[in-house]
Amino acid sequence: MTIMTRLMGTAALGLALGLTTLPAMAATPDNMLVIANRIDDITTLDPAQSFEFAGSDVLRNVYGKLVNFDPENLDAGYQPDLAESWTVSEDGRTITFTMREGVKFQSGNPVRAEDVAFSLKRVVLLDKTPSFIITQFGFTPENIDETIKVDGNTVSITTDKRYATSFVLNCLTATIGAIVDEKTVMANEVDGDMGNTWLATNSAGSGPYTLTSWKPKESVTLTANPDFYGGEPAMKRVIVRHVQESATQRLMLERGDIDVARNLNPSDVEGVRAADGVEILEEMRGRLMYISMNQKHPELSKPEVRQALKYLIDYKGMESSFLKGAYVVHQNFLPKTYLGSVNENPFSMNLDKAKELLAEAGVDGMELTVGVREAQERLEIGQSLQNTFAQAGITLNLEVGTGKQVLGKYRARELDIYLGAWGPDYPDPHTNAGTFAYNPDNSDEANATGLLAWRNAWDTAGLTEKTAAAVVEGDTEKRAEMYHEIQAEFRDNSPFAVMFQKVEQAGVAENVEGLSLGGAITAVSYWSVTK
Numbered sequence: 001m002t003i004m005t006r007l008m009g010t011a012a013l014g015l016a017l018g019l020t021t022l023p024a025m026a027a028t029p030d031n032m033l034v035i036a037n038r039i040d041d042i043t044t045l046d047p048a049q050s051f052e053f054a055g056s057d058v059l060r061n062v063y064g065k066l067v068n069f070d071p072e073n074l075d076a077g078y079q080p081d082l083a084e085s086w087t088v089s090e091d092g093r094t095i096t097f098t099m100r101e102g103v104k105f106q107s108g109n110p111v112r113a114e115d116v117a118f119s120l121k122r123v124v125l126l127d128k129t130p131s132f133i134i135t136q137f138g139f140t141p142e143n144i145d146e147t148i149k150v151d152g153n154t155v156s157i158t159t160d161k162r163y164a165t166s167f168v169l170n171c172l173t174a175t176i177g178a179i180v181d182e183k184t185v186m187a188n189e190v191d192g193d194m195g196n197t198w199l200a201t202n203s204a205g206s207g208p209y210t211l212t213s214w215k216p217k218e219s220v221t222l223t224a225n226p227d228f229y230g231g232e233p234a235m236k237r238v239i240v241r242h243v244q245e246s247a248t249q250r251l252m253l254e255r256g257d258i259d260v261a262r263n264l265n266p267s268d269v270e271g272v273r274a275a276d277g278v279e280i281l282e283e284m285r286g287r288l289m290y291i292s293m294n295q296k297h298p299e300l301s302k303p304e305v306r307q308a309l310k311y312l313i314d315y316k317g318m319e320s321s322f323l324k325g326a327y328v329v330h331q332n333f334l335p336k337t338y339l340g341s342v343n344e345n346p347f348s349m350n351l352d353k354a355k356e357l358l359a360e361a362g363v364d365g366m367e368l369t370v371g372v373r374e375a376q377e378r379l380e381i382g383q384s385l386q387n388t389f390a391q392a393g394i395t396l397n398l399e400v401g402t403g404k405q406v407l408g409k410y411r412a413r414e415l416d417i418y419l420g421a422w423g424p425d426y427p428d429p430h431t432n433a434g435t436f437a438y439n440p441d442n443s444d445e446a447n448a449t450g451l452l453a454w455r456n457a458w459d460t461a462g463l464t465e466k467t468a469a470a471v472v473e474g475d476t477e478k479r480a481e482m483y484h485e486i487q488a489e490f491r492d493n494s495p496f497a498v499m500f501q502k503v504e505q506a507g508v509a510e511n512v513e514g515l516s517l518g519g520a521i522t523a524v525s526y527w528s529v530t531k
Contacts, residue, residue: 027256030531033235033512036243036252037262040217046199047178048119049128053523054240056175058220060523061238063178063205066097066116067169069427071516071525075337078169078427082111082179082206086169092162092474095169099153103229105181105206113155117148118182120157122194130176133426137168164473166339170428173522180204208233208527217242222526233527253278253507259531260515261507266324272507280505282325286335286520287423287502288432289327289381291370293495295457297416300368300495304361310347310497311354312388319500322380327500332487333436335501335520339476340429340483346491354392365393370417371406372398381499382419411449413457421502422452427521429483430471437463437490456495463489 028034039054047059068081083097103111121144123134138160139147147158159168171177181204185195188202195204203211208230209222222238241258243249249261250268254275264272272278293300293309300306315329334341358364368389372382382398389396399406399415410418424431439453439460448454453464460467463486470482490496504517514528 028259028509031234031236033238033260033526033529033531034258035238035240035260035262036249036258037240037260038244039220039240039242040244042214042216042220044200045203045211045214046128046196047175047180048123048126048199049130049196050175051128051130054220056523057240057518058211058214058222059175059178060207060518061209061222061526062203062207062211063180064103064111064207065177065179066172067177068173069518069522071518071528072514074516074519074521077166077339078173082116088165092165093160094156094158095165096154096156099155100229101153103206104227105184105204106210106225106227107181107184107204108227109181109183111179111181111206113150113153115182116155116179117150118185119179120144120148122180122185123176126194126196128196130174130425133171133174133176137163137171162472162474164471164476164479166476166479167428167430167471170339171426174426175523178205181206209238212237228527230527234530235526238526250507253509256509259509259512262504264505264507266322266326266505269325269505269507277510278507279510281508281515281517283504283506283517284328284336284520285502285504285517286338286427287421288330288333288335288498289378289419289421289500289502290496290498291385291417291419292452292456292497294413294416294418295459295495296413297368299361299363299366300416302361302363303493304357305363306495307492308354308357308361308363308392309389309394311350311357312385312392312394313347313497313499314349314384314388315345315499316348318381318384323377323500325503325505326377327502329499330501331491331498333432333490333496333498334429334483334487335424335432337520338424338427338429338432340433340470340480340487342484342487344488344491347497349388351388351391358392365395367395367397368416369397369399370419371409371415372400372419373403373406374400378419378421385419410455413444413455418455424520429479430467433467433470433483433486436494436496437486438467440464452496453494458495461489461493463494 041052042055064082066083067078070079084100086097099113123131124139124144149156184204188195188198190197208228212221212223214220220240224233224236226232246265246268252258253261295301319329329345331345372378386396409415435452439451442459453460466486473479511531513530516525518524
């Protein structure tokens, strides 16, 4: 059975299941938002531990943060949320937040500076996967009582050194920056877990919605918070249903069972465009598709060869064919809309230029292996690369495996070339600059697998120092310019060929207004929706 046959069979099965298990429904109520999405990645809804896409969607709507993004003006960057204002000390290390008065948690408890301190300290003490977003500023279990302090209606945080204030504040907009109700959480503590078990399936926030239920691989239900300081949302209930198949999501959308379909494939997107009563909402997301070249390889370590391969990629051809609007050409490590992002895409398919560069490097044909995760779009990209590389005498073998298998070899520096995707961990330029262009120790002993530059054995040719300088620059405009310069050098000299940026295409009922999927910097917002 071919890959296409397997995919078609799965889609047909999903459609059949949709027809037999999804009862016919009238249009959704005017005060209810119903969404189909793949939510089987949710493992917990404790904001100190959640690190998955679908979980981030839920938690953005349940918890307030010190600073946050306005869904109606994402371009404005972070804005005051539970903190109405903040000041920065002269040495740049201490940020003092003044709390917004009169805000309540969903329990009815007031939101206090003490709750902020508790929430941030809790992240450090629990030390779950996403805690690095906070602990990278030098917070440890031993020093948090001195570095995170409350004084009346203010809370201050003191970092281990001066960083760009925008860097710190951007990190506080991440899911892990959610402020929880200390009294409610600690009333549900079990065996010293600081409420971690209870918060996996319950909420203790001050946001526009309360978590009513989470049924794994089935649904999430949220109920509007009538006391939300921004005003009670128009959608009194939000239901997110786990629907795996694109065909089933499309069917549900077109017959009015749901308001939003989040996981449509390109063919179903085109089908929805032609249907009555529904439309496609497109938003640029932060995920990048790239290839990288191992600098341990004697030929790939030559600058001319790295450049040649970047001219052997049919960027536009892929964008206009099998990717079909799901990705757009983007050749920089900062996604569009990020501070410091640029629009320069200097590379295009140019066989003559590639052959000229290979000749300069003394390379006349070679055989390479590329690691590819077993996912349809990546396989198709890999096959395109095989075709165009072959035109320059390069044999490219696809080594296909599960995500775990391919990433294991990539992290061990064992692949000639890696084809994969990268998504930001938090909405600040350092989240990508600090992995693509930063590698302070390139030795095998360093084992810095979290750094993509290290995985490719690239010493960054001076960009490590420039990246370290950018993350502590306090002038936002100057900081953005520093990232412009870093990316210009990166495009020309690095062993990375960033190719595409993800575009989410969601099917939406035409009476739904104000839905923001979060752009490239945050998660979806439900409280801005009206019908």
